[in-house]
Amino acid sequence: MTQLALVIDLNVCVGCHACVTSCKQWNTSGAAGPLADFEPYGKDPTGAFFNRVQTFEVGEFPNTQTVHFPKSCLHCEDPPCVPVCPTGASYKREADGIVLVDYDKCIGCKYCSWACPYGAREVDEERKVMTKCTLCVDRIYDQTLPEGERRPACVMACPTSARLFGDIHDPESVVSQAIRDNAGYQLMPEWGTHPANHYLPRRKTPMHIHEDELARTDNPLKVDGLLPKPAKSEPSLDDVMSW
Amino acid sequence: MRPDLSVLLLTTLIGAGQGLFLALFTVQLYALAGLLPPPSGHAFYAHGSLIALAFLVGGLIASFFHLGRPERAWRTAAKWRTSWLSREVIVLPALMGVVFLYGTAHLAGWTPVLATLPSGLAIDATLALGTAGTVLAFALFVCTAMIYACLPFLREWASPLTVLNYTLLGGASGFTLAAAFAVAAAPELTRFLAGWAFVLTLLGAVSRVASLIRNARLKPKSTLQTAIGIKHPRIAQKSMGFLGGSFNTREFFHGRSGAVLRSVKWVFLLAAFAVPLTLLALAGFGAPAGLLVAAFFVQYLGLLAERWFFFAQANHPQNLYYQAVA
Numbered sequence: 001m002t003q004l005a006l007v008i009d010l011n012v013c014v015g016c017h018a019c020v021t022s023c024k025q026w027n028t029s030g031a032a033g034p035l036a037d038f039e040p041y042g043k044d045p046t047g048a049f050f051n052r053v054q055t056f057e058v059g060e061f062p063n064t065q066t067v068h069f070p071k072s073c074l075h076c077e078d079p080p081c082v083p084v085c086p087t088g089a090s091y092k093r094e095a096d097g098i099v100l101v102d103y104d105k106c107i108g109c110k111y112c113s114w115a116c117p118y119g120a121r122e123v124d125e126e127r128k129v130m131t132k133c134t135l136c137v138d139r140i141y142d143q144t145l146p147e148g149e150r151r152p153a154c155v156m157a158c159p160t161s162a163r164l165f166g167d168i169h170d171p172e173s174v175v176s177q178a179i180r181d182n183a184g185y186q187l188m189p190e191w192g193t194h195p196a197n198h199y200l201p202r203r204k205t206p207m208h209i210h211e212d213e214l215a216r217t218d219n220p221l222k223v224d225g226l227l228p229k230p231a232k233s234e235p236s237l238d239d240v241m242s243w
Numbered sequence: 244m245r246p247d248l249s250v251l252l253l254t255t256l257i258g259a260g261q262g263l264f265l266a267l268f269t270v271q272l273y274a275l276a277g278l279l280p281p282p283s284g285h286a287f288y289a290h291g292s293l294i295a296l297a298f299l300v301g302g303l304i305a306s307f308f309h310l311g312r313p314e315r316a317w318r319t320a321a322k323w324r325t326s327w328l329s330r331e332v333i334v335l336p337a338l339m340g341v342v343f344l345y346g347t348a349h350l351a352g353w354t355p356v357l358a359t360l361p362s363g364l365a366i367d368a369t370l371a372l373g374t375a376g377t378v379l380a381f382a383l384f385v386c387t388a389m390i391y392a393c394l395p396f397l398r399e400w401a402s403p404l405t406v407l408n409y410t411l412l413g414g415a416s417g418f419t420l421a422a423a424f425a426v427a428a429a430p431e432l433t434r435f436l437a438g439w440a441f442v443l444t445l446l447g448a449v450s451r452v453a454s455l456i457r458n459a460r461l462k463p464k465s466t467l468q469t470a471i472g473i474k475h476p477r478i479a480q481k482s483m484g485f486l487g488g489s490f491n492t493r494e495f496f497h498g499r500s501g502a503v504l505r506s507v508k509w510v511f512l513l514a515a516f517a518v519p520l521t522l523l524a525l526a527g528f529g530a531p532a533g534l535l536v537a538a539f540f541v542q543y544l545g546l547l548a549e550r551w552f553f554f555a556q557a558n559h560p561q562n563l564y565y566q567a568v569a
Contacts, residue, residue, distance in 0.1 A: 108311020
């Protein structure tokens with residue numbers, strides 16, 4: 001079984017919203033039609049997005065950390081939004097675990113959005129159907145794209161590589177290793193939804209300077225310590241060069 | 244959650260329709276057992292069924308306004324194995340059909356005996372249809388309530404009390420409606436129906452107050468800590484990621500102040516329970532029967548307020564992610 005997912009490194013995310021804009025750009029240009037925007041340049045712009053970057057402040061001033069927190073559909077392994085759908089428009093793909101909405105079957109009853117504790121689904125007010133992150137399913141299998149670009153738009157756009165993409169059921173994949181090595185976790189584990197997307201926590205990055213980092217330990221000839229240390233009275237380098 | 248008028252109308256209208264049908268069949272069963280004089284003629288059952296059907300159809304029509312794509316509503320019967328909404332969509336038309344046949348059978352006097360019990364009791368067509376309708380009416384109460392009660396993280400809803408409330412409140416308004424209807428159609432049944440309406444309204448009040456007490460004691464399971472997975476006691480959102488609103492900021496909050504919420508609670512406790520109970524009791528002691536009509540309208544409006552409060556009180560955990568604009 002494959003379960004494609006994103007792993008988002010909160011230690012690296014700088015909150016630039018590049019994943020938000022690239023997501024919107026890709027998904028508003030696709031075959032499914034544009035994602036609605038209302039008053040995009042007006043006083044109160046609104047519209048459907050699949051991905052948002054939120055900002056939280058953790059701690060008490062002055063000991064605070066600013067955490068940028070990208071949030072999109074988590075493609076739960078046990079998605080509560082799927083069984084509640086009366087038409088079967090909301091479904092989870094067997095092959096790769098992506099949770100999708102069939103826009104042609106959706107009746108726009110919004111019940112699936114009530115059933116998602118993460119608020120990952122948004123109604124497209126123009127098409128009157130539920131929309132959500134597709135994990136760029138129209139990108140990742142596109143044979144016309146170079147292999148390196150068969151990744152979700154948000155992953156491609158991230159300037160700090162805070163977003164990793166892969167199969168979390170494959171223990172050797174980059175995402176599984178990242179989850180293992182860096183204590184990746186799931187959001188709201190209390191509801192048993194088993195989100196496929198994981199988050200990597202903030203990590204302390206202290207600086208340790210060891211003795212051997214000051215002396216060159218990688219010098220194969222080990223000559224660093226053997227350099228001549230001429231006395232003050234002896235000729236300087238200039239004196240030697242001027243011979 | 245944001246209360247949507249179409250859903251408030253759907254749940255209250257079909258509740259009253261189901262209750263009215265149950266009241267009609269209760270009268271038939273009592274008459275069959277010889278505990279009540281049978282209503283003169285078949286107009287009581289036939290016209291009563293017509294009114295019940297009108298309420299059910301009204302609820303169905305209201306529900307379409309909740310859909311973004313009502314033209315695809317026929318698809319909703321597909322996932323009855325997993326979705327309570329799908330089950331409701333199947334049971335509601337089935338109940339409508341049975342109510343229609345029940346009324347027609349009474350109107351036409353179509354009462355062929357289908358079977359005879361060993362005790363000598365003859366099961367005729369209206370009895371069989373009434374039994375089927377009763378099963379469907381209770382099934383519909385369960386389906387409607389389970390749409391809400393099956394969502395574990397909407398903790399105000401995820402309780403057996405939700406199912407009990409929908410059943411009792413629908414039954415109460417239906418029996419009050421039946422009592423008001425009996426004033427015109429079968430005055431000899433008025434006191435009987437008003438009595439049952441009183442009992443059901445009282446039970447409904449007990450069960451609804453029980454759920455209010457339960458909900459007041461709920462402690463949130465999801466917190467900002469579990470929502471973003473950072474274990475620190477002090478977390479504050481600085482930005483939800485956008486300045487204008489979105490579906491997430493509109494759909495999951497009632498948009499009113501806490502004071503409005505509290506007033507609506509008292510309004511529905513008075514209008515759905517206290518006032519109808521008084522009016523039903525007065526009617527039982529021989530006050531003008533017109534009070535029963537007033538009792539139904541007050542109770543119906545009270546139940547609309549009750550349903551509004553039911554939605555508004557439910558606090559969706561996704562709201563944790565949408566607390567500060569910037």
